Amino acid sequence: MSGITTEPVGRKVLHENEKLAAGLRRQFAERGVLCLNLISAPGSGKTALLEKTLAALPAGSQVAVLTGDIQTDNDARRLARYGFPVRQITTAGTCHLDAAMVRRELDAFDAGSIDLLLIENVGNLVCPTSYDLGEAAKIVVLSVTEGDDKPLKYPGIFRKSELMILSKIDLLPYVPFDPAAAFANARRVNPQIEVLELSSLTGAGFNEWMRWLERRRSRQ
Amino acid sequence: MSGITTEPVGRKVLHENEKLAAGLRRQFAERGVLCLNLISAPGSGKTALLEKTLAALPAGSQVAVLTGDIQTDNDARRLARYGFPVRQITTAGTCHLDAAMVRRELDAFDAGSIDLLLIENVGNLVCPTSYDLGEAAKIVVLSVTEGDDKPLKYPGIFRKSELMILSKIDLLPYVPFDPAAAFANARRVNPQIEVLELSSLTGAGFNEWMRWLERRRSRQ
Numbered sequence: 342m343s344g345i346t347t348e349p350v351g352r353k354v355l356h357e358n359e360k361l362a363a364g365l366r367r368q369f370a371e372r373g374v375l376c377l378n379l380i381s382a383p384g385s386g387k388t389a390l391l392e393k394t395l396a397a398l399p400a401g402s403q404v405a406v407l408t409g410d411i412q413t414d415n416d417a418r419r420l421a422r423y424g425f426p427v428r429q430i431t432t433a434g435t436c437h438l439d440a441a442m443v444r445r446e447l448d449a450f451d452a453g454s455i456d457l458l459l460i461e462n463v464g465n466l467v468c469p470t471s472y473d474l475g476e477a478a479k480i481v482v483l484s485v486t487e488g489d490d491k492p493l494k495y496p497g498i499f500r501k502s503e504l505m506i507l508s509k510i511d512l513l514p515y516v517p518f519d520p521a522a523a524f525a526n527a528r529r530v531n532p533q534i535e536v537l538e539l540s541s542l543t544g545a546g547f548n549e550w551m552r553w554l555e556r557r558r559s560r561q
Numbered sequence: 562m563s564g565i566t567t568e569p570v571g572r573k574v575l576h577e578n579e580k581l582a583a584g585l586r587r588q589f590a591e592r593g594v595l596c597l598n599l600i601s602a603p604g605s606g607k608t609a610l611l612e613k614t615l616a617a618l619p620a621g622s623q624v625a626v627l628t629g630d631i632q633t634d635n636d637a638r639r640l641a642r643y644g645f646p647v648r649q650i651t652t653a654g655t656c657h658l659d660a661a662m663v664r665r666e667l668d669a670f671d672a673g674s675i676d677l678l679l680i681e682n683v684g685n686l687v688c689p690t691s692y693d694l695g696e697a698a699k700i701v702v703l704s705v706t707e708g709d710d711k712p713l714k715y716p717g718i719f720r721k722s723e724l725m726i727l728s729k730i731d732l733l734p735y736v737p738f739d740p741a742a743a744f745a746n747a748r749r750v751n752p753q754i755e756v757l758e759l760s761s762l763t764g765a766g767f768n769e770w771m772r773w774l775e776r777r778r779s780r781q
Contacts, residue, residue: 382603383686383715384707411687413713434717436656436687464714465687466603467631467656486706486729487604493633494684495603497654509706515735517762542737 358472361440365447365475369458375558376458378474380498381482383464386508388416389541390482390550391461395423397551405450408461409438416461426450437469438462457558470497478503478557485509486516489523496530504553507538510545578692581660585667585695589678595778596678598694600718601702603684606728608636609761610702610770611681615643617771625670628681629658636681646670657689658682677778690717698723698777705729706736709743716750724773727758730765 369376379387391406398404405426408416417429428446430438438460450458460476462469470479481502483491486509492499499505505527507520524536537553539546589596599607611626618624625646628636637649648666650658658680670678680696682689690699701722703711706729712719719725725747727740744756757773759766 382684383711384602384704410714412716413710415710415714436685463687464602465656465685467683467685468688484604484706486704486732490633490635491603494630494635496632512706512732512735515732 355471358440361444362473362475365440365444366477368447369475369477372453373456374458375456376460376474376476377557378460378462378469378476378479379482380462380466380469380479380502381464381484381508382466382487385464385482385484385487386541387461387464387482388419390506390508390539391420391459392423393541393544393547394459394551394554395420395425397547398423398425400424403454403456404459405455405457406459406461407438407443407446409442409463411435411463420461426455432463436463436465436467437472438474439472440474443474457554466491466495466498470501480504480506482506482508483523485512485518485520485523489519490526492523492526492530499527499530499534502531502534504535504537506550507536509540509542510538511540511543575691578660581664582693582695585660585664586697588667589695589697592673593676594678595676596680596694596696597777598680598682598689598696598699599702600682600686600689600699600722601684601704601728602686602707605684605702605704605707606761607681607684607702608639610726610728610759611640611679612643613761613764613767614679614771614774615640615645617767618643618645620644623674623676624679625675625677626679626681627658627663627666629662629683631655631683640681646675652683656683656685656687657692658694659692660694663694677774686711686715686718690721700724700726702726702728703743705732705738705740705743709739710746712743712746712750719747719750719754722751722754724755724757726770727756729760729762730758731760731763 381387406420407428409430414429417427420427430442479502481498527534601607626640627648629650634649637647640647650662699722701718747754
């Protein structure tokens, strides 16, 4: 929605958010919930990735999804078809989720019954970067149609993410995009970042993502 | 970068911006400059569109470009090759351009010598919407890889734009995207919005865009 140009107010808002996020992080740890915060530009395929992930999980999995949108509950409706609890946060113009929004929604889940919380942030490669949601890890999704220079142009989110998922690799034959360059650019910003590539349309690379998720759940 | 959660401050910042933008708008009108503000998600093809536009303009055209990025001057370097004046605004984390940034850069152009100013905003479908830059019109660019539901999910920018450019139509055979649905969704939000579709890669639809630009310049 808007950017803070008056620094002291910006810091105050972010500080308040960080206190709330720290509380959430403690709560997730106590309850054994792995919380992952998915961030990308609009249309990079976060919802399609989550749809395919939910479809691949065994029926008894203890998973819940929070999905953020500025308007509409399209994503929540898409995600609800897989039988897991899904809650929509409609931000009504705000360009990111914040910890207070997540906390408000958490009571709606039976918190004792989930061990994985997937948060789909508002489609925005900038603002969500600054708002900690108490997650164990941020995951940045970059689609191959967006250009392999994006990690350098939007370094904040690549710096803060544990994993970069390169999505829509089925389109690689049709776009000027070099995955090796994209990964190298991401590593220039964040040498520790892990990388995966996949297509939610064809399923290519999906096993690697599900294995990453399993490993991350076991070591949380 | 960040969102304002304290409303009075948000309004004050926006009000300040609006005063500056009104001054810019008067200045553009007095000097006969048509200013267009291009807004899209990261990677929708704003820079490619501008590159092809600059390449198509006659050598003596009185055109200048301002390009906004959070980091890097990649876009400015791409655009400078066409022989027209290009200025980079690196926002260092801020998620949008504002009127003060534009005003600072304007002095660098010989303002008497241009009649078209193309502004490429920071890649973000949300925050730039709220910041008037004194432009005659906002243009929203949506690529076909982003999904035809985007006008409903990010209504603000579609409501405020005079023109919607559907980009990367060369990829239509490979993505689940219905242009008619995208246009219908945009018109649900803004019945007056004009629409164009093009591919900067193949040049399809480019003549229509150049004609739109010519008409807009003649009637400013």
